[in-house]
Amino acid sequence: MKLQHYLGGLEGLGPVSTETRVFVEPWEKRIFGIHTAMMALSTQLSLPATPSSFRTVWTWADLRKGAESLNPLDYFRFRYYEKWIGGISSYFISHGYITEAELDALTKEYYADFSKPRPSAGCAVVDARIVQYLVEGDSPKRGAAVNHAFAVGDAVAVCDVPTVEHTRLPGYLRNRTGTVETVYEGTYTYLCNTGPDGIGAAMPVYCVRFDPVTIWPGNAEPNFAIYADLYAHYIAAPAAAQQAA
Amino acid sequence: MADQFNYREDREAYSAARVRALEALLIKKGIITDRSVDTVLDYFETKMGPFNGAKIVARAWVDSAFKERLVADTPSAIAELALPEGMAGAEGEHMRAVANAPGVHNLIICTLCSCYPWPVLGLPPYWYKDPTFRSRAAREPRAVLKEFGLAVPESTRVKVWDSSAQIRWFVVPERPAGTEGLSEAELEVLVTPEAMIGVAVARAA
Numbered sequence: 001m002k003l004q005h006y007l008g009g010l011e012g013l014g015p016v017s018t019e020t021r022v023f024v025e026p027w028e029k030r031i032f033g034i035h036t037a038m039m040a041l042s043t044q045l046s047l048p049a050t051p052s053s054f055r056t057v058w059t060w061a062d063l064r065k066g067a068e069s070l071n072p073l074d075y076f077r078f079r080y081y082e083k084w085i086g087g088i089s090s091y092f093i094s095h096g097y098i099t100e101a102e103l104d105a106l107t108k109e110y111y112a113d114f115s116k117p118r119p120s121a122g123c124a125v126v127d128a129r130i131v132q133y134l135v136e137g138d139s140p141k142r143g144a145a146v147n148h149a150f151a152v153g154d155a156v157a158v159c160d161v162p163t164v165e166h167t168r169l170p171g172y173l174r175n176r177t178g179t180v181e182t183v184y185e186g187t188y189t190y191l192c193n194t195g196p197d198g199i200g201a202a203m204p205v206y207c208v209r210f211d212p213v214t215i216w217p218g219n220a221e222p223n224f225a226i227y228a229d230l231y232a233h234y235i236a237a238p239a240a241a242q243q244a245a
Numbered sequence: 246m247a248d249q250f251n252y253r254e255d256r257e258a259y260s261a262a263r264v265r266a267l268e269a270l271l272i273k274k275g276i277i278t279d280r281s282v283d284t285v286l287d288y289f290e291t292k293m294g295p296f297n298g299a300k301i302v303a304r305a306w307v308d309s310a311f312k313e314r315l316v317a318d319t320p321s322a323i324a325e326l327a328l329p330e331g332m333a334g335a336e337g338e339h340m341r342a343v344a345n346a347p348g349v350h351n352l353i354i355c356t357l358c359s360c361y362p363w364p365v366l367g368l369p370p371y372w373y374k375d376p377t378f379r380s381r382a383a384r385e386p387r388a389v390l391k392e393f394g395l396a397v398p399e400s401t402r403v404k405v406w407d408s409s410a411q412i413r414w415f416v417v418p419e420r421p422a423g424t425e426g427l428s429e430a431e432l433e434v435l436v437t438p439e440a441m442i443g444v445a446v447a448r449a450a
Binding site: 018024029038081120224 | 252257258259260261262263264265266267268269270271272273274275276277278279280281282283284285286288292293330331333334335336337338339354356357358359367368369370371372374375376377378379380381382383384385386387388389392393399400401402403404405406407408409410411412438439
């Protein structure tokens with residue numbers, strides 16, 4: 001397990017940030033733009049080919065895996081976009097697009113003289129594809145012909161799958177029981193295969209309602225409910241229901 | 246604890262230089278163009294942003310039948326409006342709206358990362374991405390809302406939505422009292438991103 005996957009309900013953190021800006025430092029905009037351009041140029045999309053030399057897959061899952069691979073104590077030490085710099089740079093280095101030495105050398109140059117201009121290059125169709133991705137997205141929804149194991153109102157138990165690199169199952173919901181609130185039509189894929197954690201292939205998704213009193217007994221606020229969208233692989237019939245059947 | 250004495254004092258200057266170096270290398274290697282990053286940022290200033298969400302909410306305030314359709318089938322209701330192309334685009338492929346009502350207050354969170362409905366809300370503010378918000382809002386939403394300046398009484402049912410799969414959520418806040426005479430355009434300016442995620446309510450100007 002990783003602390004990053006068990007954030008919900010963690011105690012002792014102090015007051016929340018109420019910073020309403022999206023970007024606080026100008027460089028944060030640039031790393032966000034690089035990430036979004038990479039998602040748009042990623043090869044799994046059925047968008048027109050461009051002369052970009054980007055020839056691999058980059059999705060939210062890759063960004064999340066990068067951030068979540070950090071030592072948990074570093075994960076909380078670094079600011080949001082600081083985590084992105086590390087993950088994105090490592091990706092380009094490990095895939096052979098750039099070397100660590102050239103990135104270090106150029107960082108030194110810009111550190112000494114930030115006004116040194118960026119290179120000018122590129123073909124407009126690359127940027128046209130970026131806009132096209134933003135307009136069209138990358139829907140994870142797949143065929144509607146599926147038998148849903150659960151219906152609205154059913155009690156379901158959340159599994160405790162062996163998560164390795166990445167998961168879409170919040171830690172605080174593991175081994176808890178909830179009630180199906182919504183059965184989504186069709187099936188949904190995930191952006192990568194999460195291995196023993198179990199998602200990747202298309203499967204149903206359910207919105208499940210939980211009573212916080214059962215998640216944090218004696219330690220949750222009154223009169224609220226928590227809802228989570230969960231992939232079918234993460235839920236099962238409660239043991240009691242199985243015994244009764 | 247890792248690197249306990251190794252937090253760079255020149256944190257921002259170093260990050261700025263590192264990101265500029267990375268962007269320059271990617272341009273040089275033909276991965277992105279010298280316009281790619283600005284293309285993304287321009288798009289978020291003009292096409293995807295909370296200005297779209299504000300239009301959707303203002304319409305829901307003046308047209309209760311639209312509001313019902315918005316909650317029942319969010320994408321098709323949004324498609325009725327004259328918004329920029331791309332409302333079902335990146336991070337908006339599957340959206341659901343939840344409406345506040347007397348006695349019901351909704352709050353959207355993402356405990357695993359920072360899932361957010363880009364087409365209608367743009368990019369998430371810092372507070373939404375902060376691990377403290379993400380962890381605390383799951384267990385003690387009222388205490389968190391109080392720190393944002395919003396008192397929600399115990400008699401109000403709070404619904405917290407954790408965006409853990411592919412659905413992106415937003416809140417339709419209640420129309421503030423005293424706005425009966427306002428036009429849809431005048432109502433739009435009362436709708437903030439904070440109200441559409443649920444850490445605030447809409448207020449009359």
